[in-house]
Amino acid sequence: MHTLVVGAGVAGLAAAQRLVSQGLDDVVVLDLDDRPGGNAKGHVVQGLPCPLGAHYLPVPAASGGAHAGLSAWLQAQGLIHWRHGRWVGDERHLCHSPQERLFLPDGALPSGAWRGHWQEGLLPFEGLSAAEQGQVRRFESTVQALGASLGFAMPTHQQPWTTGHAALDGLSFAQWLDAQGFTAPALRWWLDYACRDDYGASLQAVSAWAGIQYVASRHMRIDGDSHEGDGVLTWPDGNAELVRRLAAPLGDRVRTGQAVVQVQAERHGATVWVWSAQRQALEPWQAQQVVMAVPLWVAARMVRNPVSALQAVQPWLHQAPWLVTQVLLAQAPVARAGAPLSWDNVFYSDQGAADQRMPSLGYVNARHQALAPPTGPTLLTHYWALGGDSPQQARQARQALAQAGWAEWAARVLADLVQVHPELPEQVLQMDLMRWGHGMVIPVPGLRGHAALRALVSGVPEAPRLHWAHSDLSAFSVLEEAFAHGQRAADQVLQASGKPRSRA
Secondary structure (H helix, E strand, C coil), X not given: CCXXXXXXXXXXXXXXXXXXXCCCCCEEEECCCCCCCHHHCEEEECCEEEECCCCCEECCCHHHCXXXXXXXXXXXXXXEEEECCEEXXXXXXXXXXXXXXXXXXXXXXXXXXXXXXXXXCCCCCCCCCHHHHHHHHHHHHHHHHHHHHCCCCCCHHHCCCCHHHHHHHCCEHHHHHHHHCCCCHHHHHHHHHHHHHHHCCCCCCCEHHHHHHHHHCCCCCCCCCXXXXXXXXXXXXCCHHHXXXXXXXXXXXXXXXEEEEEXXXXXXXXXXXXXXXXXXXXXXXXXXXXXXXXXXXXXXHHECCCCHHHHHCHHHCCEEEEEEEEEEECCCCCCCCECCCCCEEEECCCXXXXXXXXXXXXXXXXXXXXXXXXXXXXXXXXXXXXXXXXXXXXHHHHHHHHHCXXXXXXXXXXXXXXXXXCCHHHXXXXXXXXXXXXXXXXXXXXXXXXXXXXXXXXCCCCCCCEEECCHHHHCCCCHHHHHHHHXXXXXXXXXXXXXXXCCC
Protein backbone atom coordinates (compact mmCIF):
# COMPACT_ATOMS: atom_id res chain seq x y z
CA MET A 1 0.00 0.00 0.00
CA HIS A 2 1.04 3.63 -0.29
CA THR A 3 0.62 5.30 3.13
CA LEU A 4 0.01 3.81 6.55
CA VAL A 5 -0.98 6.17 9.37
CA VAL A 6 -0.14 4.88 12.84
CA GLY A 7 -2.55 6.39 15.37
CA ALA A 8 -6.18 7.50 14.96
CA GLY A 9 -6.12 10.53 17.21
CA VAL A 10 -6.77 13.99 15.78
CA ALA A 11 -3.31 14.18 14.16
CA GLY A 12 -3.65 10.80 12.42
CA LEU A 13 -7.18 11.48 11.23
CA ALA A 14 -6.20 14.95 9.99
CA ALA A 15 -3.29 13.45 8.06
CA ALA A 16 -5.49 10.81 6.43
CA GLN A 17 -8.21 13.35 5.66
CA ARG A 18 -5.65 15.59 3.97
CA LEU A 19 -4.21 12.76 1.88
CA VAL A 20 -7.60 11.50 0.72
CA SER A 21 -8.83 15.02 -0.08
CA GLN A 22 -5.73 15.51 -2.26
CA GLY A 23 -6.43 12.37 -4.26
CA LEU A 24 -4.19 9.85 -2.51
CA ASP A 25 -6.74 7.13 -1.86
CA ASP A 26 -4.45 4.24 -0.83
CA VAL A 27 -4.37 5.13 2.87
CA VAL A 28 -5.06 3.08 6.01
CA VAL A 29 -5.14 4.35 9.61
CA LEU A 30 -4.33 1.88 12.40
CA ASP A 31 -5.19 2.31 16.08
CA LEU A 32 -5.04 -0.06 19.05
CA ASP A 33 -8.26 1.30 20.59
CA ASP A 34 -11.72 0.09 19.63
CA ARG A 35 -12.62 3.53 18.24
CA PRO A 36 -10.72 6.54 16.90
CA GLY A 37 -10.19 9.81 18.73
CA GLY A 38 -7.25 9.55 21.12
CA ASN A 39 -7.84 11.83 24.10
CA ALA A 40 -10.77 13.47 22.29
CA LYS A 41 -13.03 10.44 22.65
CA GLY A 42 -16.54 10.67 24.05
CA HIS A 43 -18.68 8.45 26.27
CA VAL A 44 -22.35 7.71 27.01
CA VAL A 45 -23.88 7.22 30.48
CA GLN A 46 -27.42 5.84 30.41
CA GLY A 47 -28.07 7.42 27.04
CA LEU A 48 -26.46 10.77 27.94
CA PRO A 49 -23.38 11.72 25.87
CA CYS A 50 -20.37 13.19 27.68
CA PRO A 51 -16.66 13.87 27.05
CA LEU A 52 -13.86 11.58 28.19
CA GLY A 53 -11.16 14.15 27.49
CA ALA A 54 -10.94 17.31 25.39
CA HIS A 55 -14.31 19.03 25.41
CA TYR A 56 -14.07 22.31 23.49
CA LEU A 57 -12.35 24.20 20.70
CA PRO A 58 -11.94 28.01 20.70
CA VAL A 59 -13.18 29.70 17.56
CA PRO A 60 -9.97 30.35 15.56
CA ALA A 61 -8.46 33.81 15.70
CA ALA A 62 -8.44 35.95 12.58
CA SER A 63 -4.63 35.78 12.49
CA GLY A 64 -4.88 32.31 10.94
CA GLY A 65 -6.13 33.78 7.68
CA ALA A 66 -9.26 32.86 5.75
CA HIS A 67 -8.13 29.45 4.49
CA ALA A 68 -5.53 28.12 6.92
CA GLY A 69 -5.60 24.45 7.88
CA LEU A 70 -8.06 23.80 10.66
CA SER A 71 -10.03 26.97 9.94
CA ALA A 72 -10.65 25.87 6.35
CA TRP A 73 -11.81 22.43 7.50
CA LEU A 74 -14.11 23.89 10.16
CA GLN A 75 -15.54 26.22 7.53
CA ALA A 76 -16.16 23.31 5.16
CA GLN A 77 -17.98 21.56 8.00
CA GLY A 78 -20.24 24.57 8.48
CA LEU A 79 -18.98 25.13 12.02
CA ILE A 80 -17.46 28.59 11.44
CA HIS A 81 -17.89 31.34 8.85
CA TRP A 82 -15.62 34.15 7.64
CA ARG A 83 -17.37 37.47 8.17
CA HIS A 84 -15.99 40.99 8.16
CA GLY A 85 -12.37 39.86 8.56
CA ARG A 86 -12.91 37.38 11.40
CA TRP A 87 -14.09 33.86 12.09
CA VAL A 88 -17.56 33.55 13.57
CA GLY A 89 -18.86 30.32 15.08
CA ASP A 90 -22.17 28.83 14.02
CA GLU A 91 -24.59 29.51 16.87
CA ARG A 92 -25.77 25.89 16.87
CA HIS A 93 -22.31 24.79 17.98
CA LEU A 94 -21.21 27.68 20.18
CA CYS A 95 -21.20 27.18 23.94
CA HIS A 96 -24.50 28.34 25.37
CA SER A 97 -24.82 30.86 28.18
CA PRO A 98 -24.12 30.75 31.09
CA GLN A 99 -20.64 29.54 30.18
CA GLU A 100 -18.40 29.75 33.25
CA ARG A 101 -18.65 30.28 36.98
CA LEU A 102 -16.28 30.14 39.93
CA PHE A 103 -17.09 29.22 43.53
CA LEU A 104 -15.55 31.65 46.00
CA PRO A 105 -15.50 30.24 49.56
CA ASP A 106 -16.06 32.39 52.63
CA GLY A 107 -15.21 29.70 55.16
CA ALA A 108 -15.85 26.11 56.17
CA LEU A 109 -19.20 24.72 57.29
CA PRO A 110 -19.52 21.97 59.96
CA SER A 111 -20.56 19.55 57.18
CA GLY A 112 -17.15 19.95 55.54
CA ALA A 113 -18.60 22.02 52.71
CA TRP A 114 -17.59 25.56 51.92
CA ARG A 115 -19.66 28.62 52.80
CA GLY A 116 -19.55 30.97 49.84
CA HIS A 117 -21.07 31.89 46.49
CA TRP A 118 -20.70 31.45 42.74
CA GLN A 119 -19.46 34.31 40.59
CA GLU A 120 -19.84 34.54 36.83
CA GLY A 121 -16.56 33.91 35.01
CA LEU A 122 -13.41 32.12 36.16
CA LEU A 123 -11.42 35.16 37.19
CA PRO A 124 -11.29 35.45 41.02
CA PHE A 125 -10.91 39.21 41.31
CA GLU A 126 -13.68 40.20 43.68
CA GLY A 127 -12.38 42.56 46.35
CA LEU A 128 -8.93 43.07 44.86
CA SER A 129 -6.97 45.99 46.24
CA ALA A 130 -5.92 48.82 43.98
CA ALA A 131 -2.38 47.48 43.98
CA GLU A 132 -3.54 44.01 42.94
CA GLN A 133 -5.73 45.42 40.19
CA GLY A 134 -2.71 47.34 38.95
CA GLN A 135 -0.73 44.13 38.87
CA VAL A 136 -3.40 42.47 36.73
CA ARG A 137 -3.36 45.37 34.27
CA ARG A 138 0.45 45.29 34.18
CA PHE A 139 0.40 41.56 33.45
CA GLU A 140 -1.97 42.13 30.54
CA SER A 141 0.15 44.93 29.10
CA THR A 142 3.32 42.84 29.51
CA VAL A 143 1.77 39.92 27.62
CA GLN A 144 0.51 42.26 24.90
CA ALA A 145 4.00 43.73 24.53
CA LEU A 146 5.55 40.25 24.30
CA GLY A 147 2.96 39.29 21.72
CA ALA A 148 3.80 42.34 19.65
CA SER A 149 7.57 41.86 19.86
CA LEU A 150 7.86 38.04 19.72
CA GLY A 151 4.54 36.79 18.43
CA PHE A 152 2.43 33.90 19.72
CA ALA A 153 0.14 31.95 17.43
CA MET A 154 -2.12 28.91 17.41
CA PRO A 155 -0.94 26.63 15.92
CA THR A 156 2.56 27.58 16.95
CA HIS A 157 4.22 26.85 13.60
CA GLN A 158 2.64 30.04 12.24
CA GLN A 159 5.13 32.04 14.31
CA PRO A 160 8.94 31.74 13.86
CA TRP A 161 10.87 30.58 16.91
CA THR A 162 13.24 33.31 18.13
CA THR A 163 15.86 33.80 20.81
CA GLY A 164 13.20 35.63 22.80
CA HIS A 165 10.96 32.57 22.77
CA ALA A 166 13.94 30.41 23.74
CA ALA A 167 14.68 32.64 26.72
CA LEU A 168 11.11 32.21 27.97
CA ASP A 169 11.31 28.49 27.32
CA GLY A 170 14.40 28.25 29.50
CA LEU A 171 12.67 28.91 32.82
CA SER A 172 9.44 27.96 34.54
CA PHE A 173 6.37 30.16 34.39
CA ALA A 174 6.53 30.58 38.17
CA GLN A 175 10.13 31.81 37.93
CA TRP A 176 9.19 34.33 35.25
CA LEU A 177 6.22 35.59 37.27
CA ASP A 178 8.45 35.98 40.34
CA ALA A 179 11.06 37.89 38.36
CA GLN A 180 8.39 40.22 36.96
CA GLY A 181 6.85 40.82 40.39
CA PHE A 182 3.49 39.21 39.59
CA THR A 183 2.62 37.99 43.08
CA ALA A 184 -1.11 38.78 43.48
CA PRO A 185 -2.72 35.54 44.76
CA ALA A 186 -5.80 35.82 42.54
CA LEU A 187 -3.69 36.38 39.43
CA ARG A 188 -1.36 33.51 40.31
CA TRP A 189 -4.34 31.23 41.00
CA TRP A 190 -5.93 31.95 37.62
CA LEU A 191 -2.68 31.42 35.74
CA ASP A 192 -2.03 28.18 37.65
CA TYR A 193 -5.56 27.00 36.81
CA ALA A 194 -4.94 27.84 33.15
CA CYS A 195 -1.74 25.78 33.10
CA ARG A 196 -3.37 22.80 34.78
CA ASP A 197 -6.36 23.04 32.44
CA ASP A 198 -4.37 23.17 29.20
CA TYR A 199 -1.09 21.46 30.13
CA GLY A 200 -2.05 19.10 32.97
CA ALA A 201 0.51 20.58 35.39
CA SER A 202 1.03 23.72 37.47
CA LEU A 203 2.85 26.95 36.66
CA GLN A 204 5.75 25.54 38.70
CA ALA A 205 6.15 22.74 36.14
CA VAL A 206 5.53 24.38 32.76
CA SER A 207 7.79 26.83 30.97
CA ALA A 208 7.26 30.57 30.88
CA TRP A 209 6.83 30.26 27.11
CA ALA A 210 3.93 27.86 27.65
CA GLY A 211 2.30 30.11 30.24
CA ILE A 212 2.47 33.19 28.03
CA GLN A 213 1.50 31.16 24.95
CA TYR A 214 -1.75 30.23 26.70
CA VAL A 215 -2.83 33.85 27.14
CA ALA A 216 -1.20 35.55 24.15
CA SER A 217 -2.13 33.07 21.41
CA ARG A 218 -5.80 33.22 22.43
CA HIS A 219 -5.85 37.04 22.62
CA MET A 220 -7.32 36.73 26.11
CA ARG A 221 -8.08 39.58 28.45
CA ILE A 222 -8.14 38.69 32.11
CA ASP A 223 -10.78 41.31 32.93
CA GLY A 224 -12.79 40.78 29.76
CA ASP A 225 -13.85 38.17 27.24
CA SER A 226 -11.96 34.92 27.47
CA HIS A 227 -11.72 34.15 23.77
CA GLU A 228 -11.69 37.43 21.88
CA GLY A 229 -15.48 37.57 22.06
CA ASP A 230 -15.79 34.75 19.52
CA GLY A 231 -16.62 32.01 22.02
CA VAL A 232 -15.89 28.31 21.99
CA LEU A 233 -17.29 25.40 20.02
CA THR A 234 -18.47 22.51 22.14
CA TRP A 235 -20.84 19.56 22.09
CA PRO A 236 -22.42 17.23 24.69
CA ASP A 237 -19.60 14.71 24.25
CA GLY A 238 -16.92 17.33 23.63
CA ASN A 239 -14.47 17.05 20.76
CA ALA A 240 -15.72 13.56 19.93
CA GLU A 241 -18.02 15.42 17.51
CA LEU A 242 -14.98 16.67 15.58
CA VAL A 243 -13.45 13.18 15.62
CA ARG A 244 -16.61 11.75 14.06
CA ARG A 245 -16.54 14.39 11.34
CA LEU A 246 -12.88 13.63 10.58
CA ALA A 247 -13.32 9.86 10.58
CA ALA A 248 -16.62 9.56 8.71
CA PRO A 249 -15.29 10.27 5.17
CA LEU A 250 -12.43 7.81 5.74
CA GLY A 251 -14.80 4.88 6.19
CA ASP A 252 -13.09 1.51 6.52
CA ARG A 253 -9.69 3.09 5.98
CA VAL A 254 -9.71 3.48 9.77
CA ARG A 255 -8.90 0.09 11.34
CA THR A 256 -9.30 -0.20 15.11
CA GLY A 257 -8.11 -2.99 17.40
CA GLN A 258 -4.74 -2.90 15.61
CA ALA A 259 -1.72 -2.65 17.89
CA VAL A 260 1.43 -1.57 16.05
CA VAL A 261 4.36 -3.30 17.74
CA GLN A 262 7.24 -2.47 15.39
CA VAL A 263 8.02 -0.13 12.52
CA GLN A 264 11.00 -1.05 10.35
CA ALA A 265 12.00 1.71 7.94
CA GLU A 266 13.59 0.42 4.74
CA ARG A 267 15.10 1.88 1.61
CA HIS A 268 11.97 1.69 -0.51
CA GLY A 269 9.31 1.70 2.17
CA ALA A 270 8.61 0.31 5.60
CA THR A 271 7.42 -2.88 7.23
CA VAL A 272 4.95 -2.38 10.05
CA TRP A 273 4.19 -5.30 12.33
CA VAL A 274 0.68 -5.21 13.73
CA TRP A 275 -1.13 -7.35 16.28
CA SER A 276 -4.74 -7.77 15.17
CA ALA A 277 -7.14 -8.12 18.11
CA GLN A 278 -9.80 -9.53 15.81
CA ARG A 279 -7.63 -12.24 14.26
CA GLN A 280 -5.37 -12.70 17.30
CA ALA A 281 -2.35 -12.73 15.03
CA LEU A 282 0.79 -10.72 14.26
CA GLU A 283 0.64 -9.42 10.70
CA PRO A 284 3.13 -7.50 8.54
CA TRP A 285 2.03 -4.45 6.56
CA GLN A 286 4.09 -3.00 3.71
CA ALA A 287 3.86 0.72 2.98
CA GLN A 288 5.76 3.22 0.87
CA GLN A 289 5.25 5.98 3.46
CA VAL A 290 4.34 5.90 7.17
CA VAL A 291 2.89 8.73 9.26
CA MET A 292 3.75 8.27 12.94
CA ALA A 293 0.80 10.00 14.62
CA VAL A 294 1.47 8.70 18.14
CA PRO A 295 3.09 10.27 21.21
CA LEU A 296 6.85 10.53 20.82
CA TRP A 297 7.55 8.25 23.78
CA VAL A 298 5.37 5.60 22.13
CA ALA A 299 7.03 6.13 18.75
CA ALA A 300 10.45 5.53 20.34
CA ARG A 301 9.28 2.07 21.40
CA MET A 302 7.81 1.24 18.01
CA VAL A 303 10.53 2.35 15.60
CA ARG A 304 13.23 -0.27 15.24
CA ASN A 305 15.68 1.95 13.39
CA PRO A 306 17.76 4.30 15.53
CA VAL A 307 16.39 7.81 14.96
CA SER A 308 18.72 10.20 16.77
CA ALA A 309 16.26 13.09 17.15
CA LEU A 310 13.58 10.78 18.52
CA GLN A 311 15.96 9.38 21.10
CA ALA A 312 17.45 12.78 22.00
CA VAL A 313 14.11 14.25 23.06
CA GLN A 314 13.02 11.33 25.27
CA PRO A 315 14.51 12.68 28.56
CA TRP A 316 12.45 15.85 28.12
CA LEU A 317 9.12 14.08 27.67
CA HIS A 318 7.05 14.00 30.86
CA GLN A 319 3.41 12.99 30.74
CA ALA A 320 0.61 14.40 32.89
CA PRO A 321 -1.87 11.83 34.19
CA TRP A 322 -5.56 12.74 34.30
CA LEU A 323 -8.70 11.36 35.90
CA VAL A 324 -12.01 12.15 34.17
CA THR A 325 -15.13 11.07 36.04
CA GLN A 326 -18.75 11.04 34.93
CA VAL A 327 -21.11 11.63 37.86
CA LEU A 328 -24.77 10.91 37.11
CA LEU A 329 -27.14 12.63 39.56
CA ALA A 330 -30.84 12.10 40.08
CA GLN A 331 -31.31 15.85 39.61
CA ALA A 332 -29.32 19.04 39.17
CA PRO A 333 -27.17 20.16 42.13
CA VAL A 334 -28.90 22.37 44.66
CA ALA A 335 -28.36 26.01 43.74
CA ARG A 336 -26.01 28.02 45.94
CA ALA A 337 -25.85 31.78 46.08
CA GLY A 338 -24.69 33.58 42.96
CA ALA A 339 -24.35 32.45 39.35
CA PRO A 340 -26.45 29.48 38.18
CA LEU A 341 -25.23 26.09 36.95
CA SER A 342 -22.98 26.74 33.96
CA TRP A 343 -21.07 24.81 31.32
CA ASP A 344 -17.78 25.07 33.26
CA ASN A 345 -17.89 25.10 37.07
CA VAL A 346 -14.65 25.63 39.00
CA PHE A 347 -13.72 25.88 42.70
CA TYR A 348 -11.35 28.68 43.71
CA SER A 349 -10.04 27.19 46.96
CA ASP A 350 -8.47 23.78 47.39
CA GLN A 351 -8.99 23.77 51.18
CA GLY A 352 -9.84 20.28 52.33
CA ALA A 353 -9.25 18.80 48.88
CA ALA A 354 -8.09 15.20 48.71
CA ASP A 355 -4.73 16.39 47.40
CA GLN A 356 -4.04 20.07 48.05
CA ARG A 357 -1.01 20.11 45.75
CA MET A 358 -3.22 19.02 42.85
CA PRO A 359 -6.64 20.68 43.16
CA SER A 360 -9.27 19.55 40.70
CA LEU A 361 -10.42 21.59 37.72
CA GLY A 362 -14.03 21.36 38.85
CA TYR A 363 -16.67 19.96 36.53
CA VAL A 364 -18.35 20.46 33.20
CA ASN A 365 -22.13 20.24 32.91
CA ALA A 366 -22.22 17.53 30.23
CA ARG A 367 -25.89 18.26 29.38
CA HIS A 368 -25.32 21.99 28.94
CA GLN A 369 -25.52 21.86 25.14
CA ALA A 370 -28.73 19.84 25.06
CA LEU A 371 -31.48 21.81 23.31
CA ALA A 372 -34.28 20.15 25.28
CA PRO A 373 -35.25 21.64 28.68
CA PRO A 374 -33.08 20.18 31.47
CA THR A 375 -35.31 17.63 33.19
CA GLY A 376 -34.48 14.38 34.92
CA PRO A 377 -30.95 13.19 35.73
CA THR A 378 -27.98 15.56 35.43
CA LEU A 379 -24.57 14.41 34.26
CA LEU A 380 -21.41 16.17 35.51
CA THR A 381 -17.94 15.52 34.09
CA HIS A 382 -15.28 16.05 36.77
CA TYR A 383 -11.71 16.79 35.61
CA TRP A 384 -8.58 16.19 37.65
CA ALA A 385 -5.19 17.06 36.14
CA LEU A 386 -2.55 15.26 38.19
CA GLY A 387 0.71 16.57 36.72
CA GLY A 388 1.47 18.59 39.85
CA ASP A 389 4.47 20.87 40.31
CA SER A 390 7.17 18.66 38.76
CA PRO A 391 7.79 15.59 36.58
CA GLN A 392 8.47 13.65 39.79
CA GLN A 393 5.00 14.51 41.12
CA ALA A 394 3.51 13.47 37.77
CA ARG A 395 5.21 10.06 38.02
CA GLN A 396 4.02 9.60 41.61
CA ALA A 397 0.47 10.56 40.65
CA ARG A 398 0.52 8.13 37.73
CA GLN A 399 1.57 5.33 40.07
CA ALA A 400 -1.19 6.26 42.51
CA LEU A 401 -3.71 6.41 39.67
CA ALA A 402 -2.73 2.91 38.57
CA GLN A 403 -2.48 1.32 42.00
CA ALA A 404 -5.58 2.67 43.76
CA GLY A 405 -8.89 1.01 42.93
CA TRP A 406 -11.85 2.70 41.31
CA ALA A 407 -13.71 2.93 44.62
CA GLU A 408 -10.92 4.94 46.24
CA TRP A 409 -10.72 7.40 43.36
CA ALA A 410 -14.50 7.67 43.18
CA ALA A 411 -14.53 8.57 46.87
CA ARG A 412 -11.88 11.26 46.28
CA VAL A 413 -13.88 12.77 43.43
CA LEU A 414 -17.03 12.78 45.52
CA ALA A 415 -15.16 14.37 48.45
CA ASP A 416 -14.02 17.14 46.12
CA LEU A 417 -17.57 17.81 44.88
CA VAL A 418 -19.12 17.62 48.34
CA GLN A 419 -17.16 20.67 49.42
CA VAL A 420 -19.47 22.78 47.26
CA HIS A 421 -22.45 20.41 46.90
CA PRO A 422 -22.95 18.68 50.28
CA GLU A 423 -26.17 17.02 49.08
CA LEU A 424 -24.45 15.06 46.29
CA PRO A 425 -23.93 11.67 48.01
CA GLU A 426 -27.71 11.15 48.19
CA GLN A 427 -28.12 12.11 44.53
CA VAL A 428 -25.46 9.93 42.85
CA LEU A 429 -26.88 7.22 40.56
CA GLN A 430 -23.68 6.18 38.77
CA MET A 431 -20.00 7.12 38.45
CA ASP A 432 -17.82 6.16 35.47
CA LEU A 433 -14.07 6.80 35.84
CA MET A 434 -11.53 7.14 33.03
CA ARG A 435 -7.82 7.00 33.90
CA TRP A 436 -5.43 8.68 31.48
CA GLY A 437 -2.02 7.54 32.72
CA HIS A 438 -0.19 9.47 29.98
CA GLY A 439 -2.82 12.06 29.17
CA MET A 440 -0.58 14.70 27.58
CA VAL A 441 3.00 15.87 27.40
CA ILE A 442 3.91 18.62 29.88
CA PRO A 443 5.66 21.64 28.28
CA VAL A 444 8.52 21.64 30.79
CA PRO A 445 11.27 24.27 30.42
CA GLY A 446 13.44 23.47 27.43
CA LEU A 447 11.08 21.12 25.59
CA ARG A 448 9.45 23.49 23.09
CA GLY A 449 12.79 24.83 21.87
CA HIS A 450 14.55 21.45 21.72
CA ALA A 451 16.37 20.97 18.42
CA ALA A 452 15.06 17.40 18.20
CA LEU A 453 11.49 18.61 17.77
CA ARG A 454 12.50 20.85 14.87
CA ALA A 455 14.37 17.95 13.29
CA LEU A 456 11.38 15.61 13.55
CA VAL A 457 9.06 18.23 12.09
CA SER A 458 11.39 18.71 9.12
CA GLY A 459 12.05 14.98 8.66
CA VAL A 460 15.08 12.94 9.68
CA PRO A 461 17.60 11.48 7.21
CA GLU A 462 17.81 8.15 9.06
CA ALA A 463 14.21 7.37 8.16
CA PRO A 464 13.04 9.59 5.27
CA ARG A 465 9.90 7.52 4.72
CA LEU A 466 8.68 8.12 8.26
CA HIS A 467 6.77 11.34 8.88
CA TRP A 468 6.07 12.59 12.38
CA ALA A 469 2.66 13.93 13.34
CA HIS A 470 1.57 14.49 16.93
CA SER A 471 0.88 17.44 19.21
CA ASP A 472 3.99 16.40 21.21
CA LEU A 473 5.95 18.16 18.47
CA SER A 474 4.52 21.45 19.77
CA ALA A 475 5.31 20.46 23.39
CA PHE A 476 1.65 20.65 24.42
CA SER A 477 -1.58 18.85 23.60
CA VAL A 478 -4.41 20.81 22.01
CA LEU A 479 -6.48 20.01 18.93
CA GLU A 480 -5.11 22.91 16.88
CA GLU A 481 -1.54 21.61 17.19
CA ALA A 482 -2.47 17.99 16.48
CA PHE A 483 -4.47 18.95 13.40
CA ALA A 484 -1.67 21.14 12.04
CA HIS A 485 0.99 18.45 12.48
CA GLY A 486 -1.26 15.88 10.82
CA GLN A 487 -1.77 18.09 7.78
CA ARG A 488 1.92 19.01 7.62
CA ALA A 489 2.96 15.33 7.71
CA ALA A 490 0.44 14.56 4.97
CA ASP A 491 1.93 17.31 2.81
CA GLN A 492 5.37 15.77 3.34
CA VAL A 493 3.99 12.45 2.09
CA LEU A 494 2.53 14.16 -0.97
CA GLN A 495 5.81 15.93 -1.67
CA ALA A 496 7.83 12.73 -1.25
CA SER A 497 5.45 11.00 -3.64
CA GLY A 498 5.65 13.73 -6.24
CA LYS A 499 1.94 14.45 -5.98
CA PRO A 500 0.61 18.00 -6.33
CA ARG A 501 -1.41 19.51 -3.52
CA SER A 502 -3.73 22.49 -3.26
CA ARG A 503 -3.15 25.42 -0.93
CA ALA A 504 -6.60 25.21 0.69
